[in-house]
Amino acid sequence: MQRTDYVKKKKKRLFWRRSILLTITAITSSLTLIGGLMLYAQITGAPSLSVPKASVFLDKDGKQVGDHFAAERRYWVGLEDVSPFLLDAFVATEDRNFYKHHGFDYKRIAGAILKDVKTQSKAEGASTITQQYARNLYLSHAKTWKRKANEALLAYRIERFYDKDVILEGYLNTIYFGHGMYGVEAASKFYFAKSAKELTLEESAVITAIAKGPSAYSPIDQPEKSTARKEVVLSLMKAQGYITESQKERALQTKIVLKAEEWADKKRVAPYFLDEVWRETEKILSTKGRHPAEGGWTIRTTLNPHHQQTAEDVITKWMPDSELQIGFMSMDPKSGDITALVGGTHYGKSPFNRATQAKRQPGSAIKPILYAAALENGFNPLTFIMPEKTIFTYDDGRESYEPKNVNGKFADHPISLAQALAISDNIFAVKTLEEIGYKNFQNMAERLGIEATLPALPATALGTTEVTLADMTNAFSRIAAGGVEVQPSTIISIMDAEGKVVYERKKTKKKQVISEQDAFILTHLLTGMFDPVFNDYSSATGLSMRPKQTRPYAAKSGTTISDQYLIGYSPSLTAGVWTGFDVGKQLEDAADQAASKKIWIEFMETAHRGQSAQPFLPPKGVTSVIVDVETGGLAVAECERQRLMYVKDKDIPEKLCTDKSLLELRSTGKKEKGLNLFPFSFFD
16 A cells, blocks of 8 residues: 555656656747847847738730729828728727737637637637738748748737737838728728728728628628628627717717729820729639739730720710620730720729629620520521410419510511511510520520520520620620630739749630521621611611721620610621710610710721721531522522521531522511612622
């Protein structure tokens, strides 16, 4: 028994000796590490607090077209020139113990590490204002242990050599607030048209909310998320005693009035385009573990200065003096390069991009997508349908729909797909959708890059589903590319401040989303809107542009009571135009209704000036035939309404236009003869 007690006491003494030794070793190691870090910090001295270099935008040829701090996008201000509400909001939200710690909030760090270990990730943040400042100045935003270690070391050095007010001032002047704005002064002027010193409590909360994530909490692009985050900021300020409950409630109830339209950034080159470049830059760099706020980027874009200037000039020339707005986009169908972009009539009044962000009804501009699906499902250019006045039923007969044509008239005889597209017959389109089915239409829209769910309703054939102009222009561009899935892009390459290429667009293997034959046949069909040979109860829809046309174009217009679309292309360039009003107003004035066509044709003609006219060249498996427009039969001298058309080899007509069986398709006598006024054929 005594022996056992002796052994137990000996083991206990040994345990305590080892514990004391390990504790002394740990303390010594920690003190040595801390001492080493302090010595290192002392030797290396105070880190530079200079702000990052400006990021430079280049056009496709490498010529500088702007920089990220153009038009005084950064205004450095001292703490005395910042609203006390804003100072309190940032400390309460980002680092409540800022004035107490020496660069690190150990309690938050411990909690974050514990959560990271549990989730096996690095998602939980615990950075102090000093650490965030260090990251903004020197580091990427990659969530790695190496970056966090460097961030901690730099934070310690900053705290070692600079006082708290210097650190807070630098931090507030280097945060990125979206839309190209750095620092609280630039953000205040951009969002509220006032200096940071004049910000109210609720405005300060909005600005502070943006810092959490400029893309996610922008009051312009994400108003609901911005409001939710603002409420969090105010709650934190109340909890920490910076404001009273009544102040909080008053701030929550006060309506936020944004004044981004008053931003004096009126002389930027292609401002809507550069905003889109910046959005794409953020997405690209996030996948690389980098962040735009590092600064010093050299971003080579796809901007074609001639196309951009032409677009801006013709828009200025033809947009009426009204509230009418515009979205414009041009693309290279071979590469997907966005060569020009305009998102509104006045960037200074509204930076909202109506080409990429607004969703509107495309009207009949959707029909080429419908007919692309039809060509895959048994239709050809000489498929005839009787488009008389028709009432369509759906929802098991419980609902009905009676489409009308733009002039209120209907054909009294069958017409071909080619003619239906040229004059934009609505009955033909709805009957086509009924024939091929909604799933085929939806599938085709997705393959052509349209991100929208098309309802199983007859009116869907007439473009009642809201889409962006960018998606529609991309869809037409894929047809122009011969059915290839070309991805739209604004960026060619990105290089960091040290000259390292961070991103370079690579050539990808071409994916065929529709057959080359169907793409060409549809392209040739889309030339019909400029040809009076298709005139019938209604005229071909592009005749007003015909006098200015000097080369072949494939295009389609779309009209609703509130929107005008026109999208089309040559073999080398696609362009899309939308005109309409931002809020519930109908297109009634003649000048408003005519703007889209005038802008589109003048842009295309000017953009191609000095270039020889290029024909659309047919691929193998497609044959040209001269047919009679009225019957679809092979043309002979007796049939005067003749046109060259392209069909697949299996669809070549076998009967002459004088064949009695074809003439019987017509329920009435011969229609008015059409004339081909072109002095030559674009398709010879």
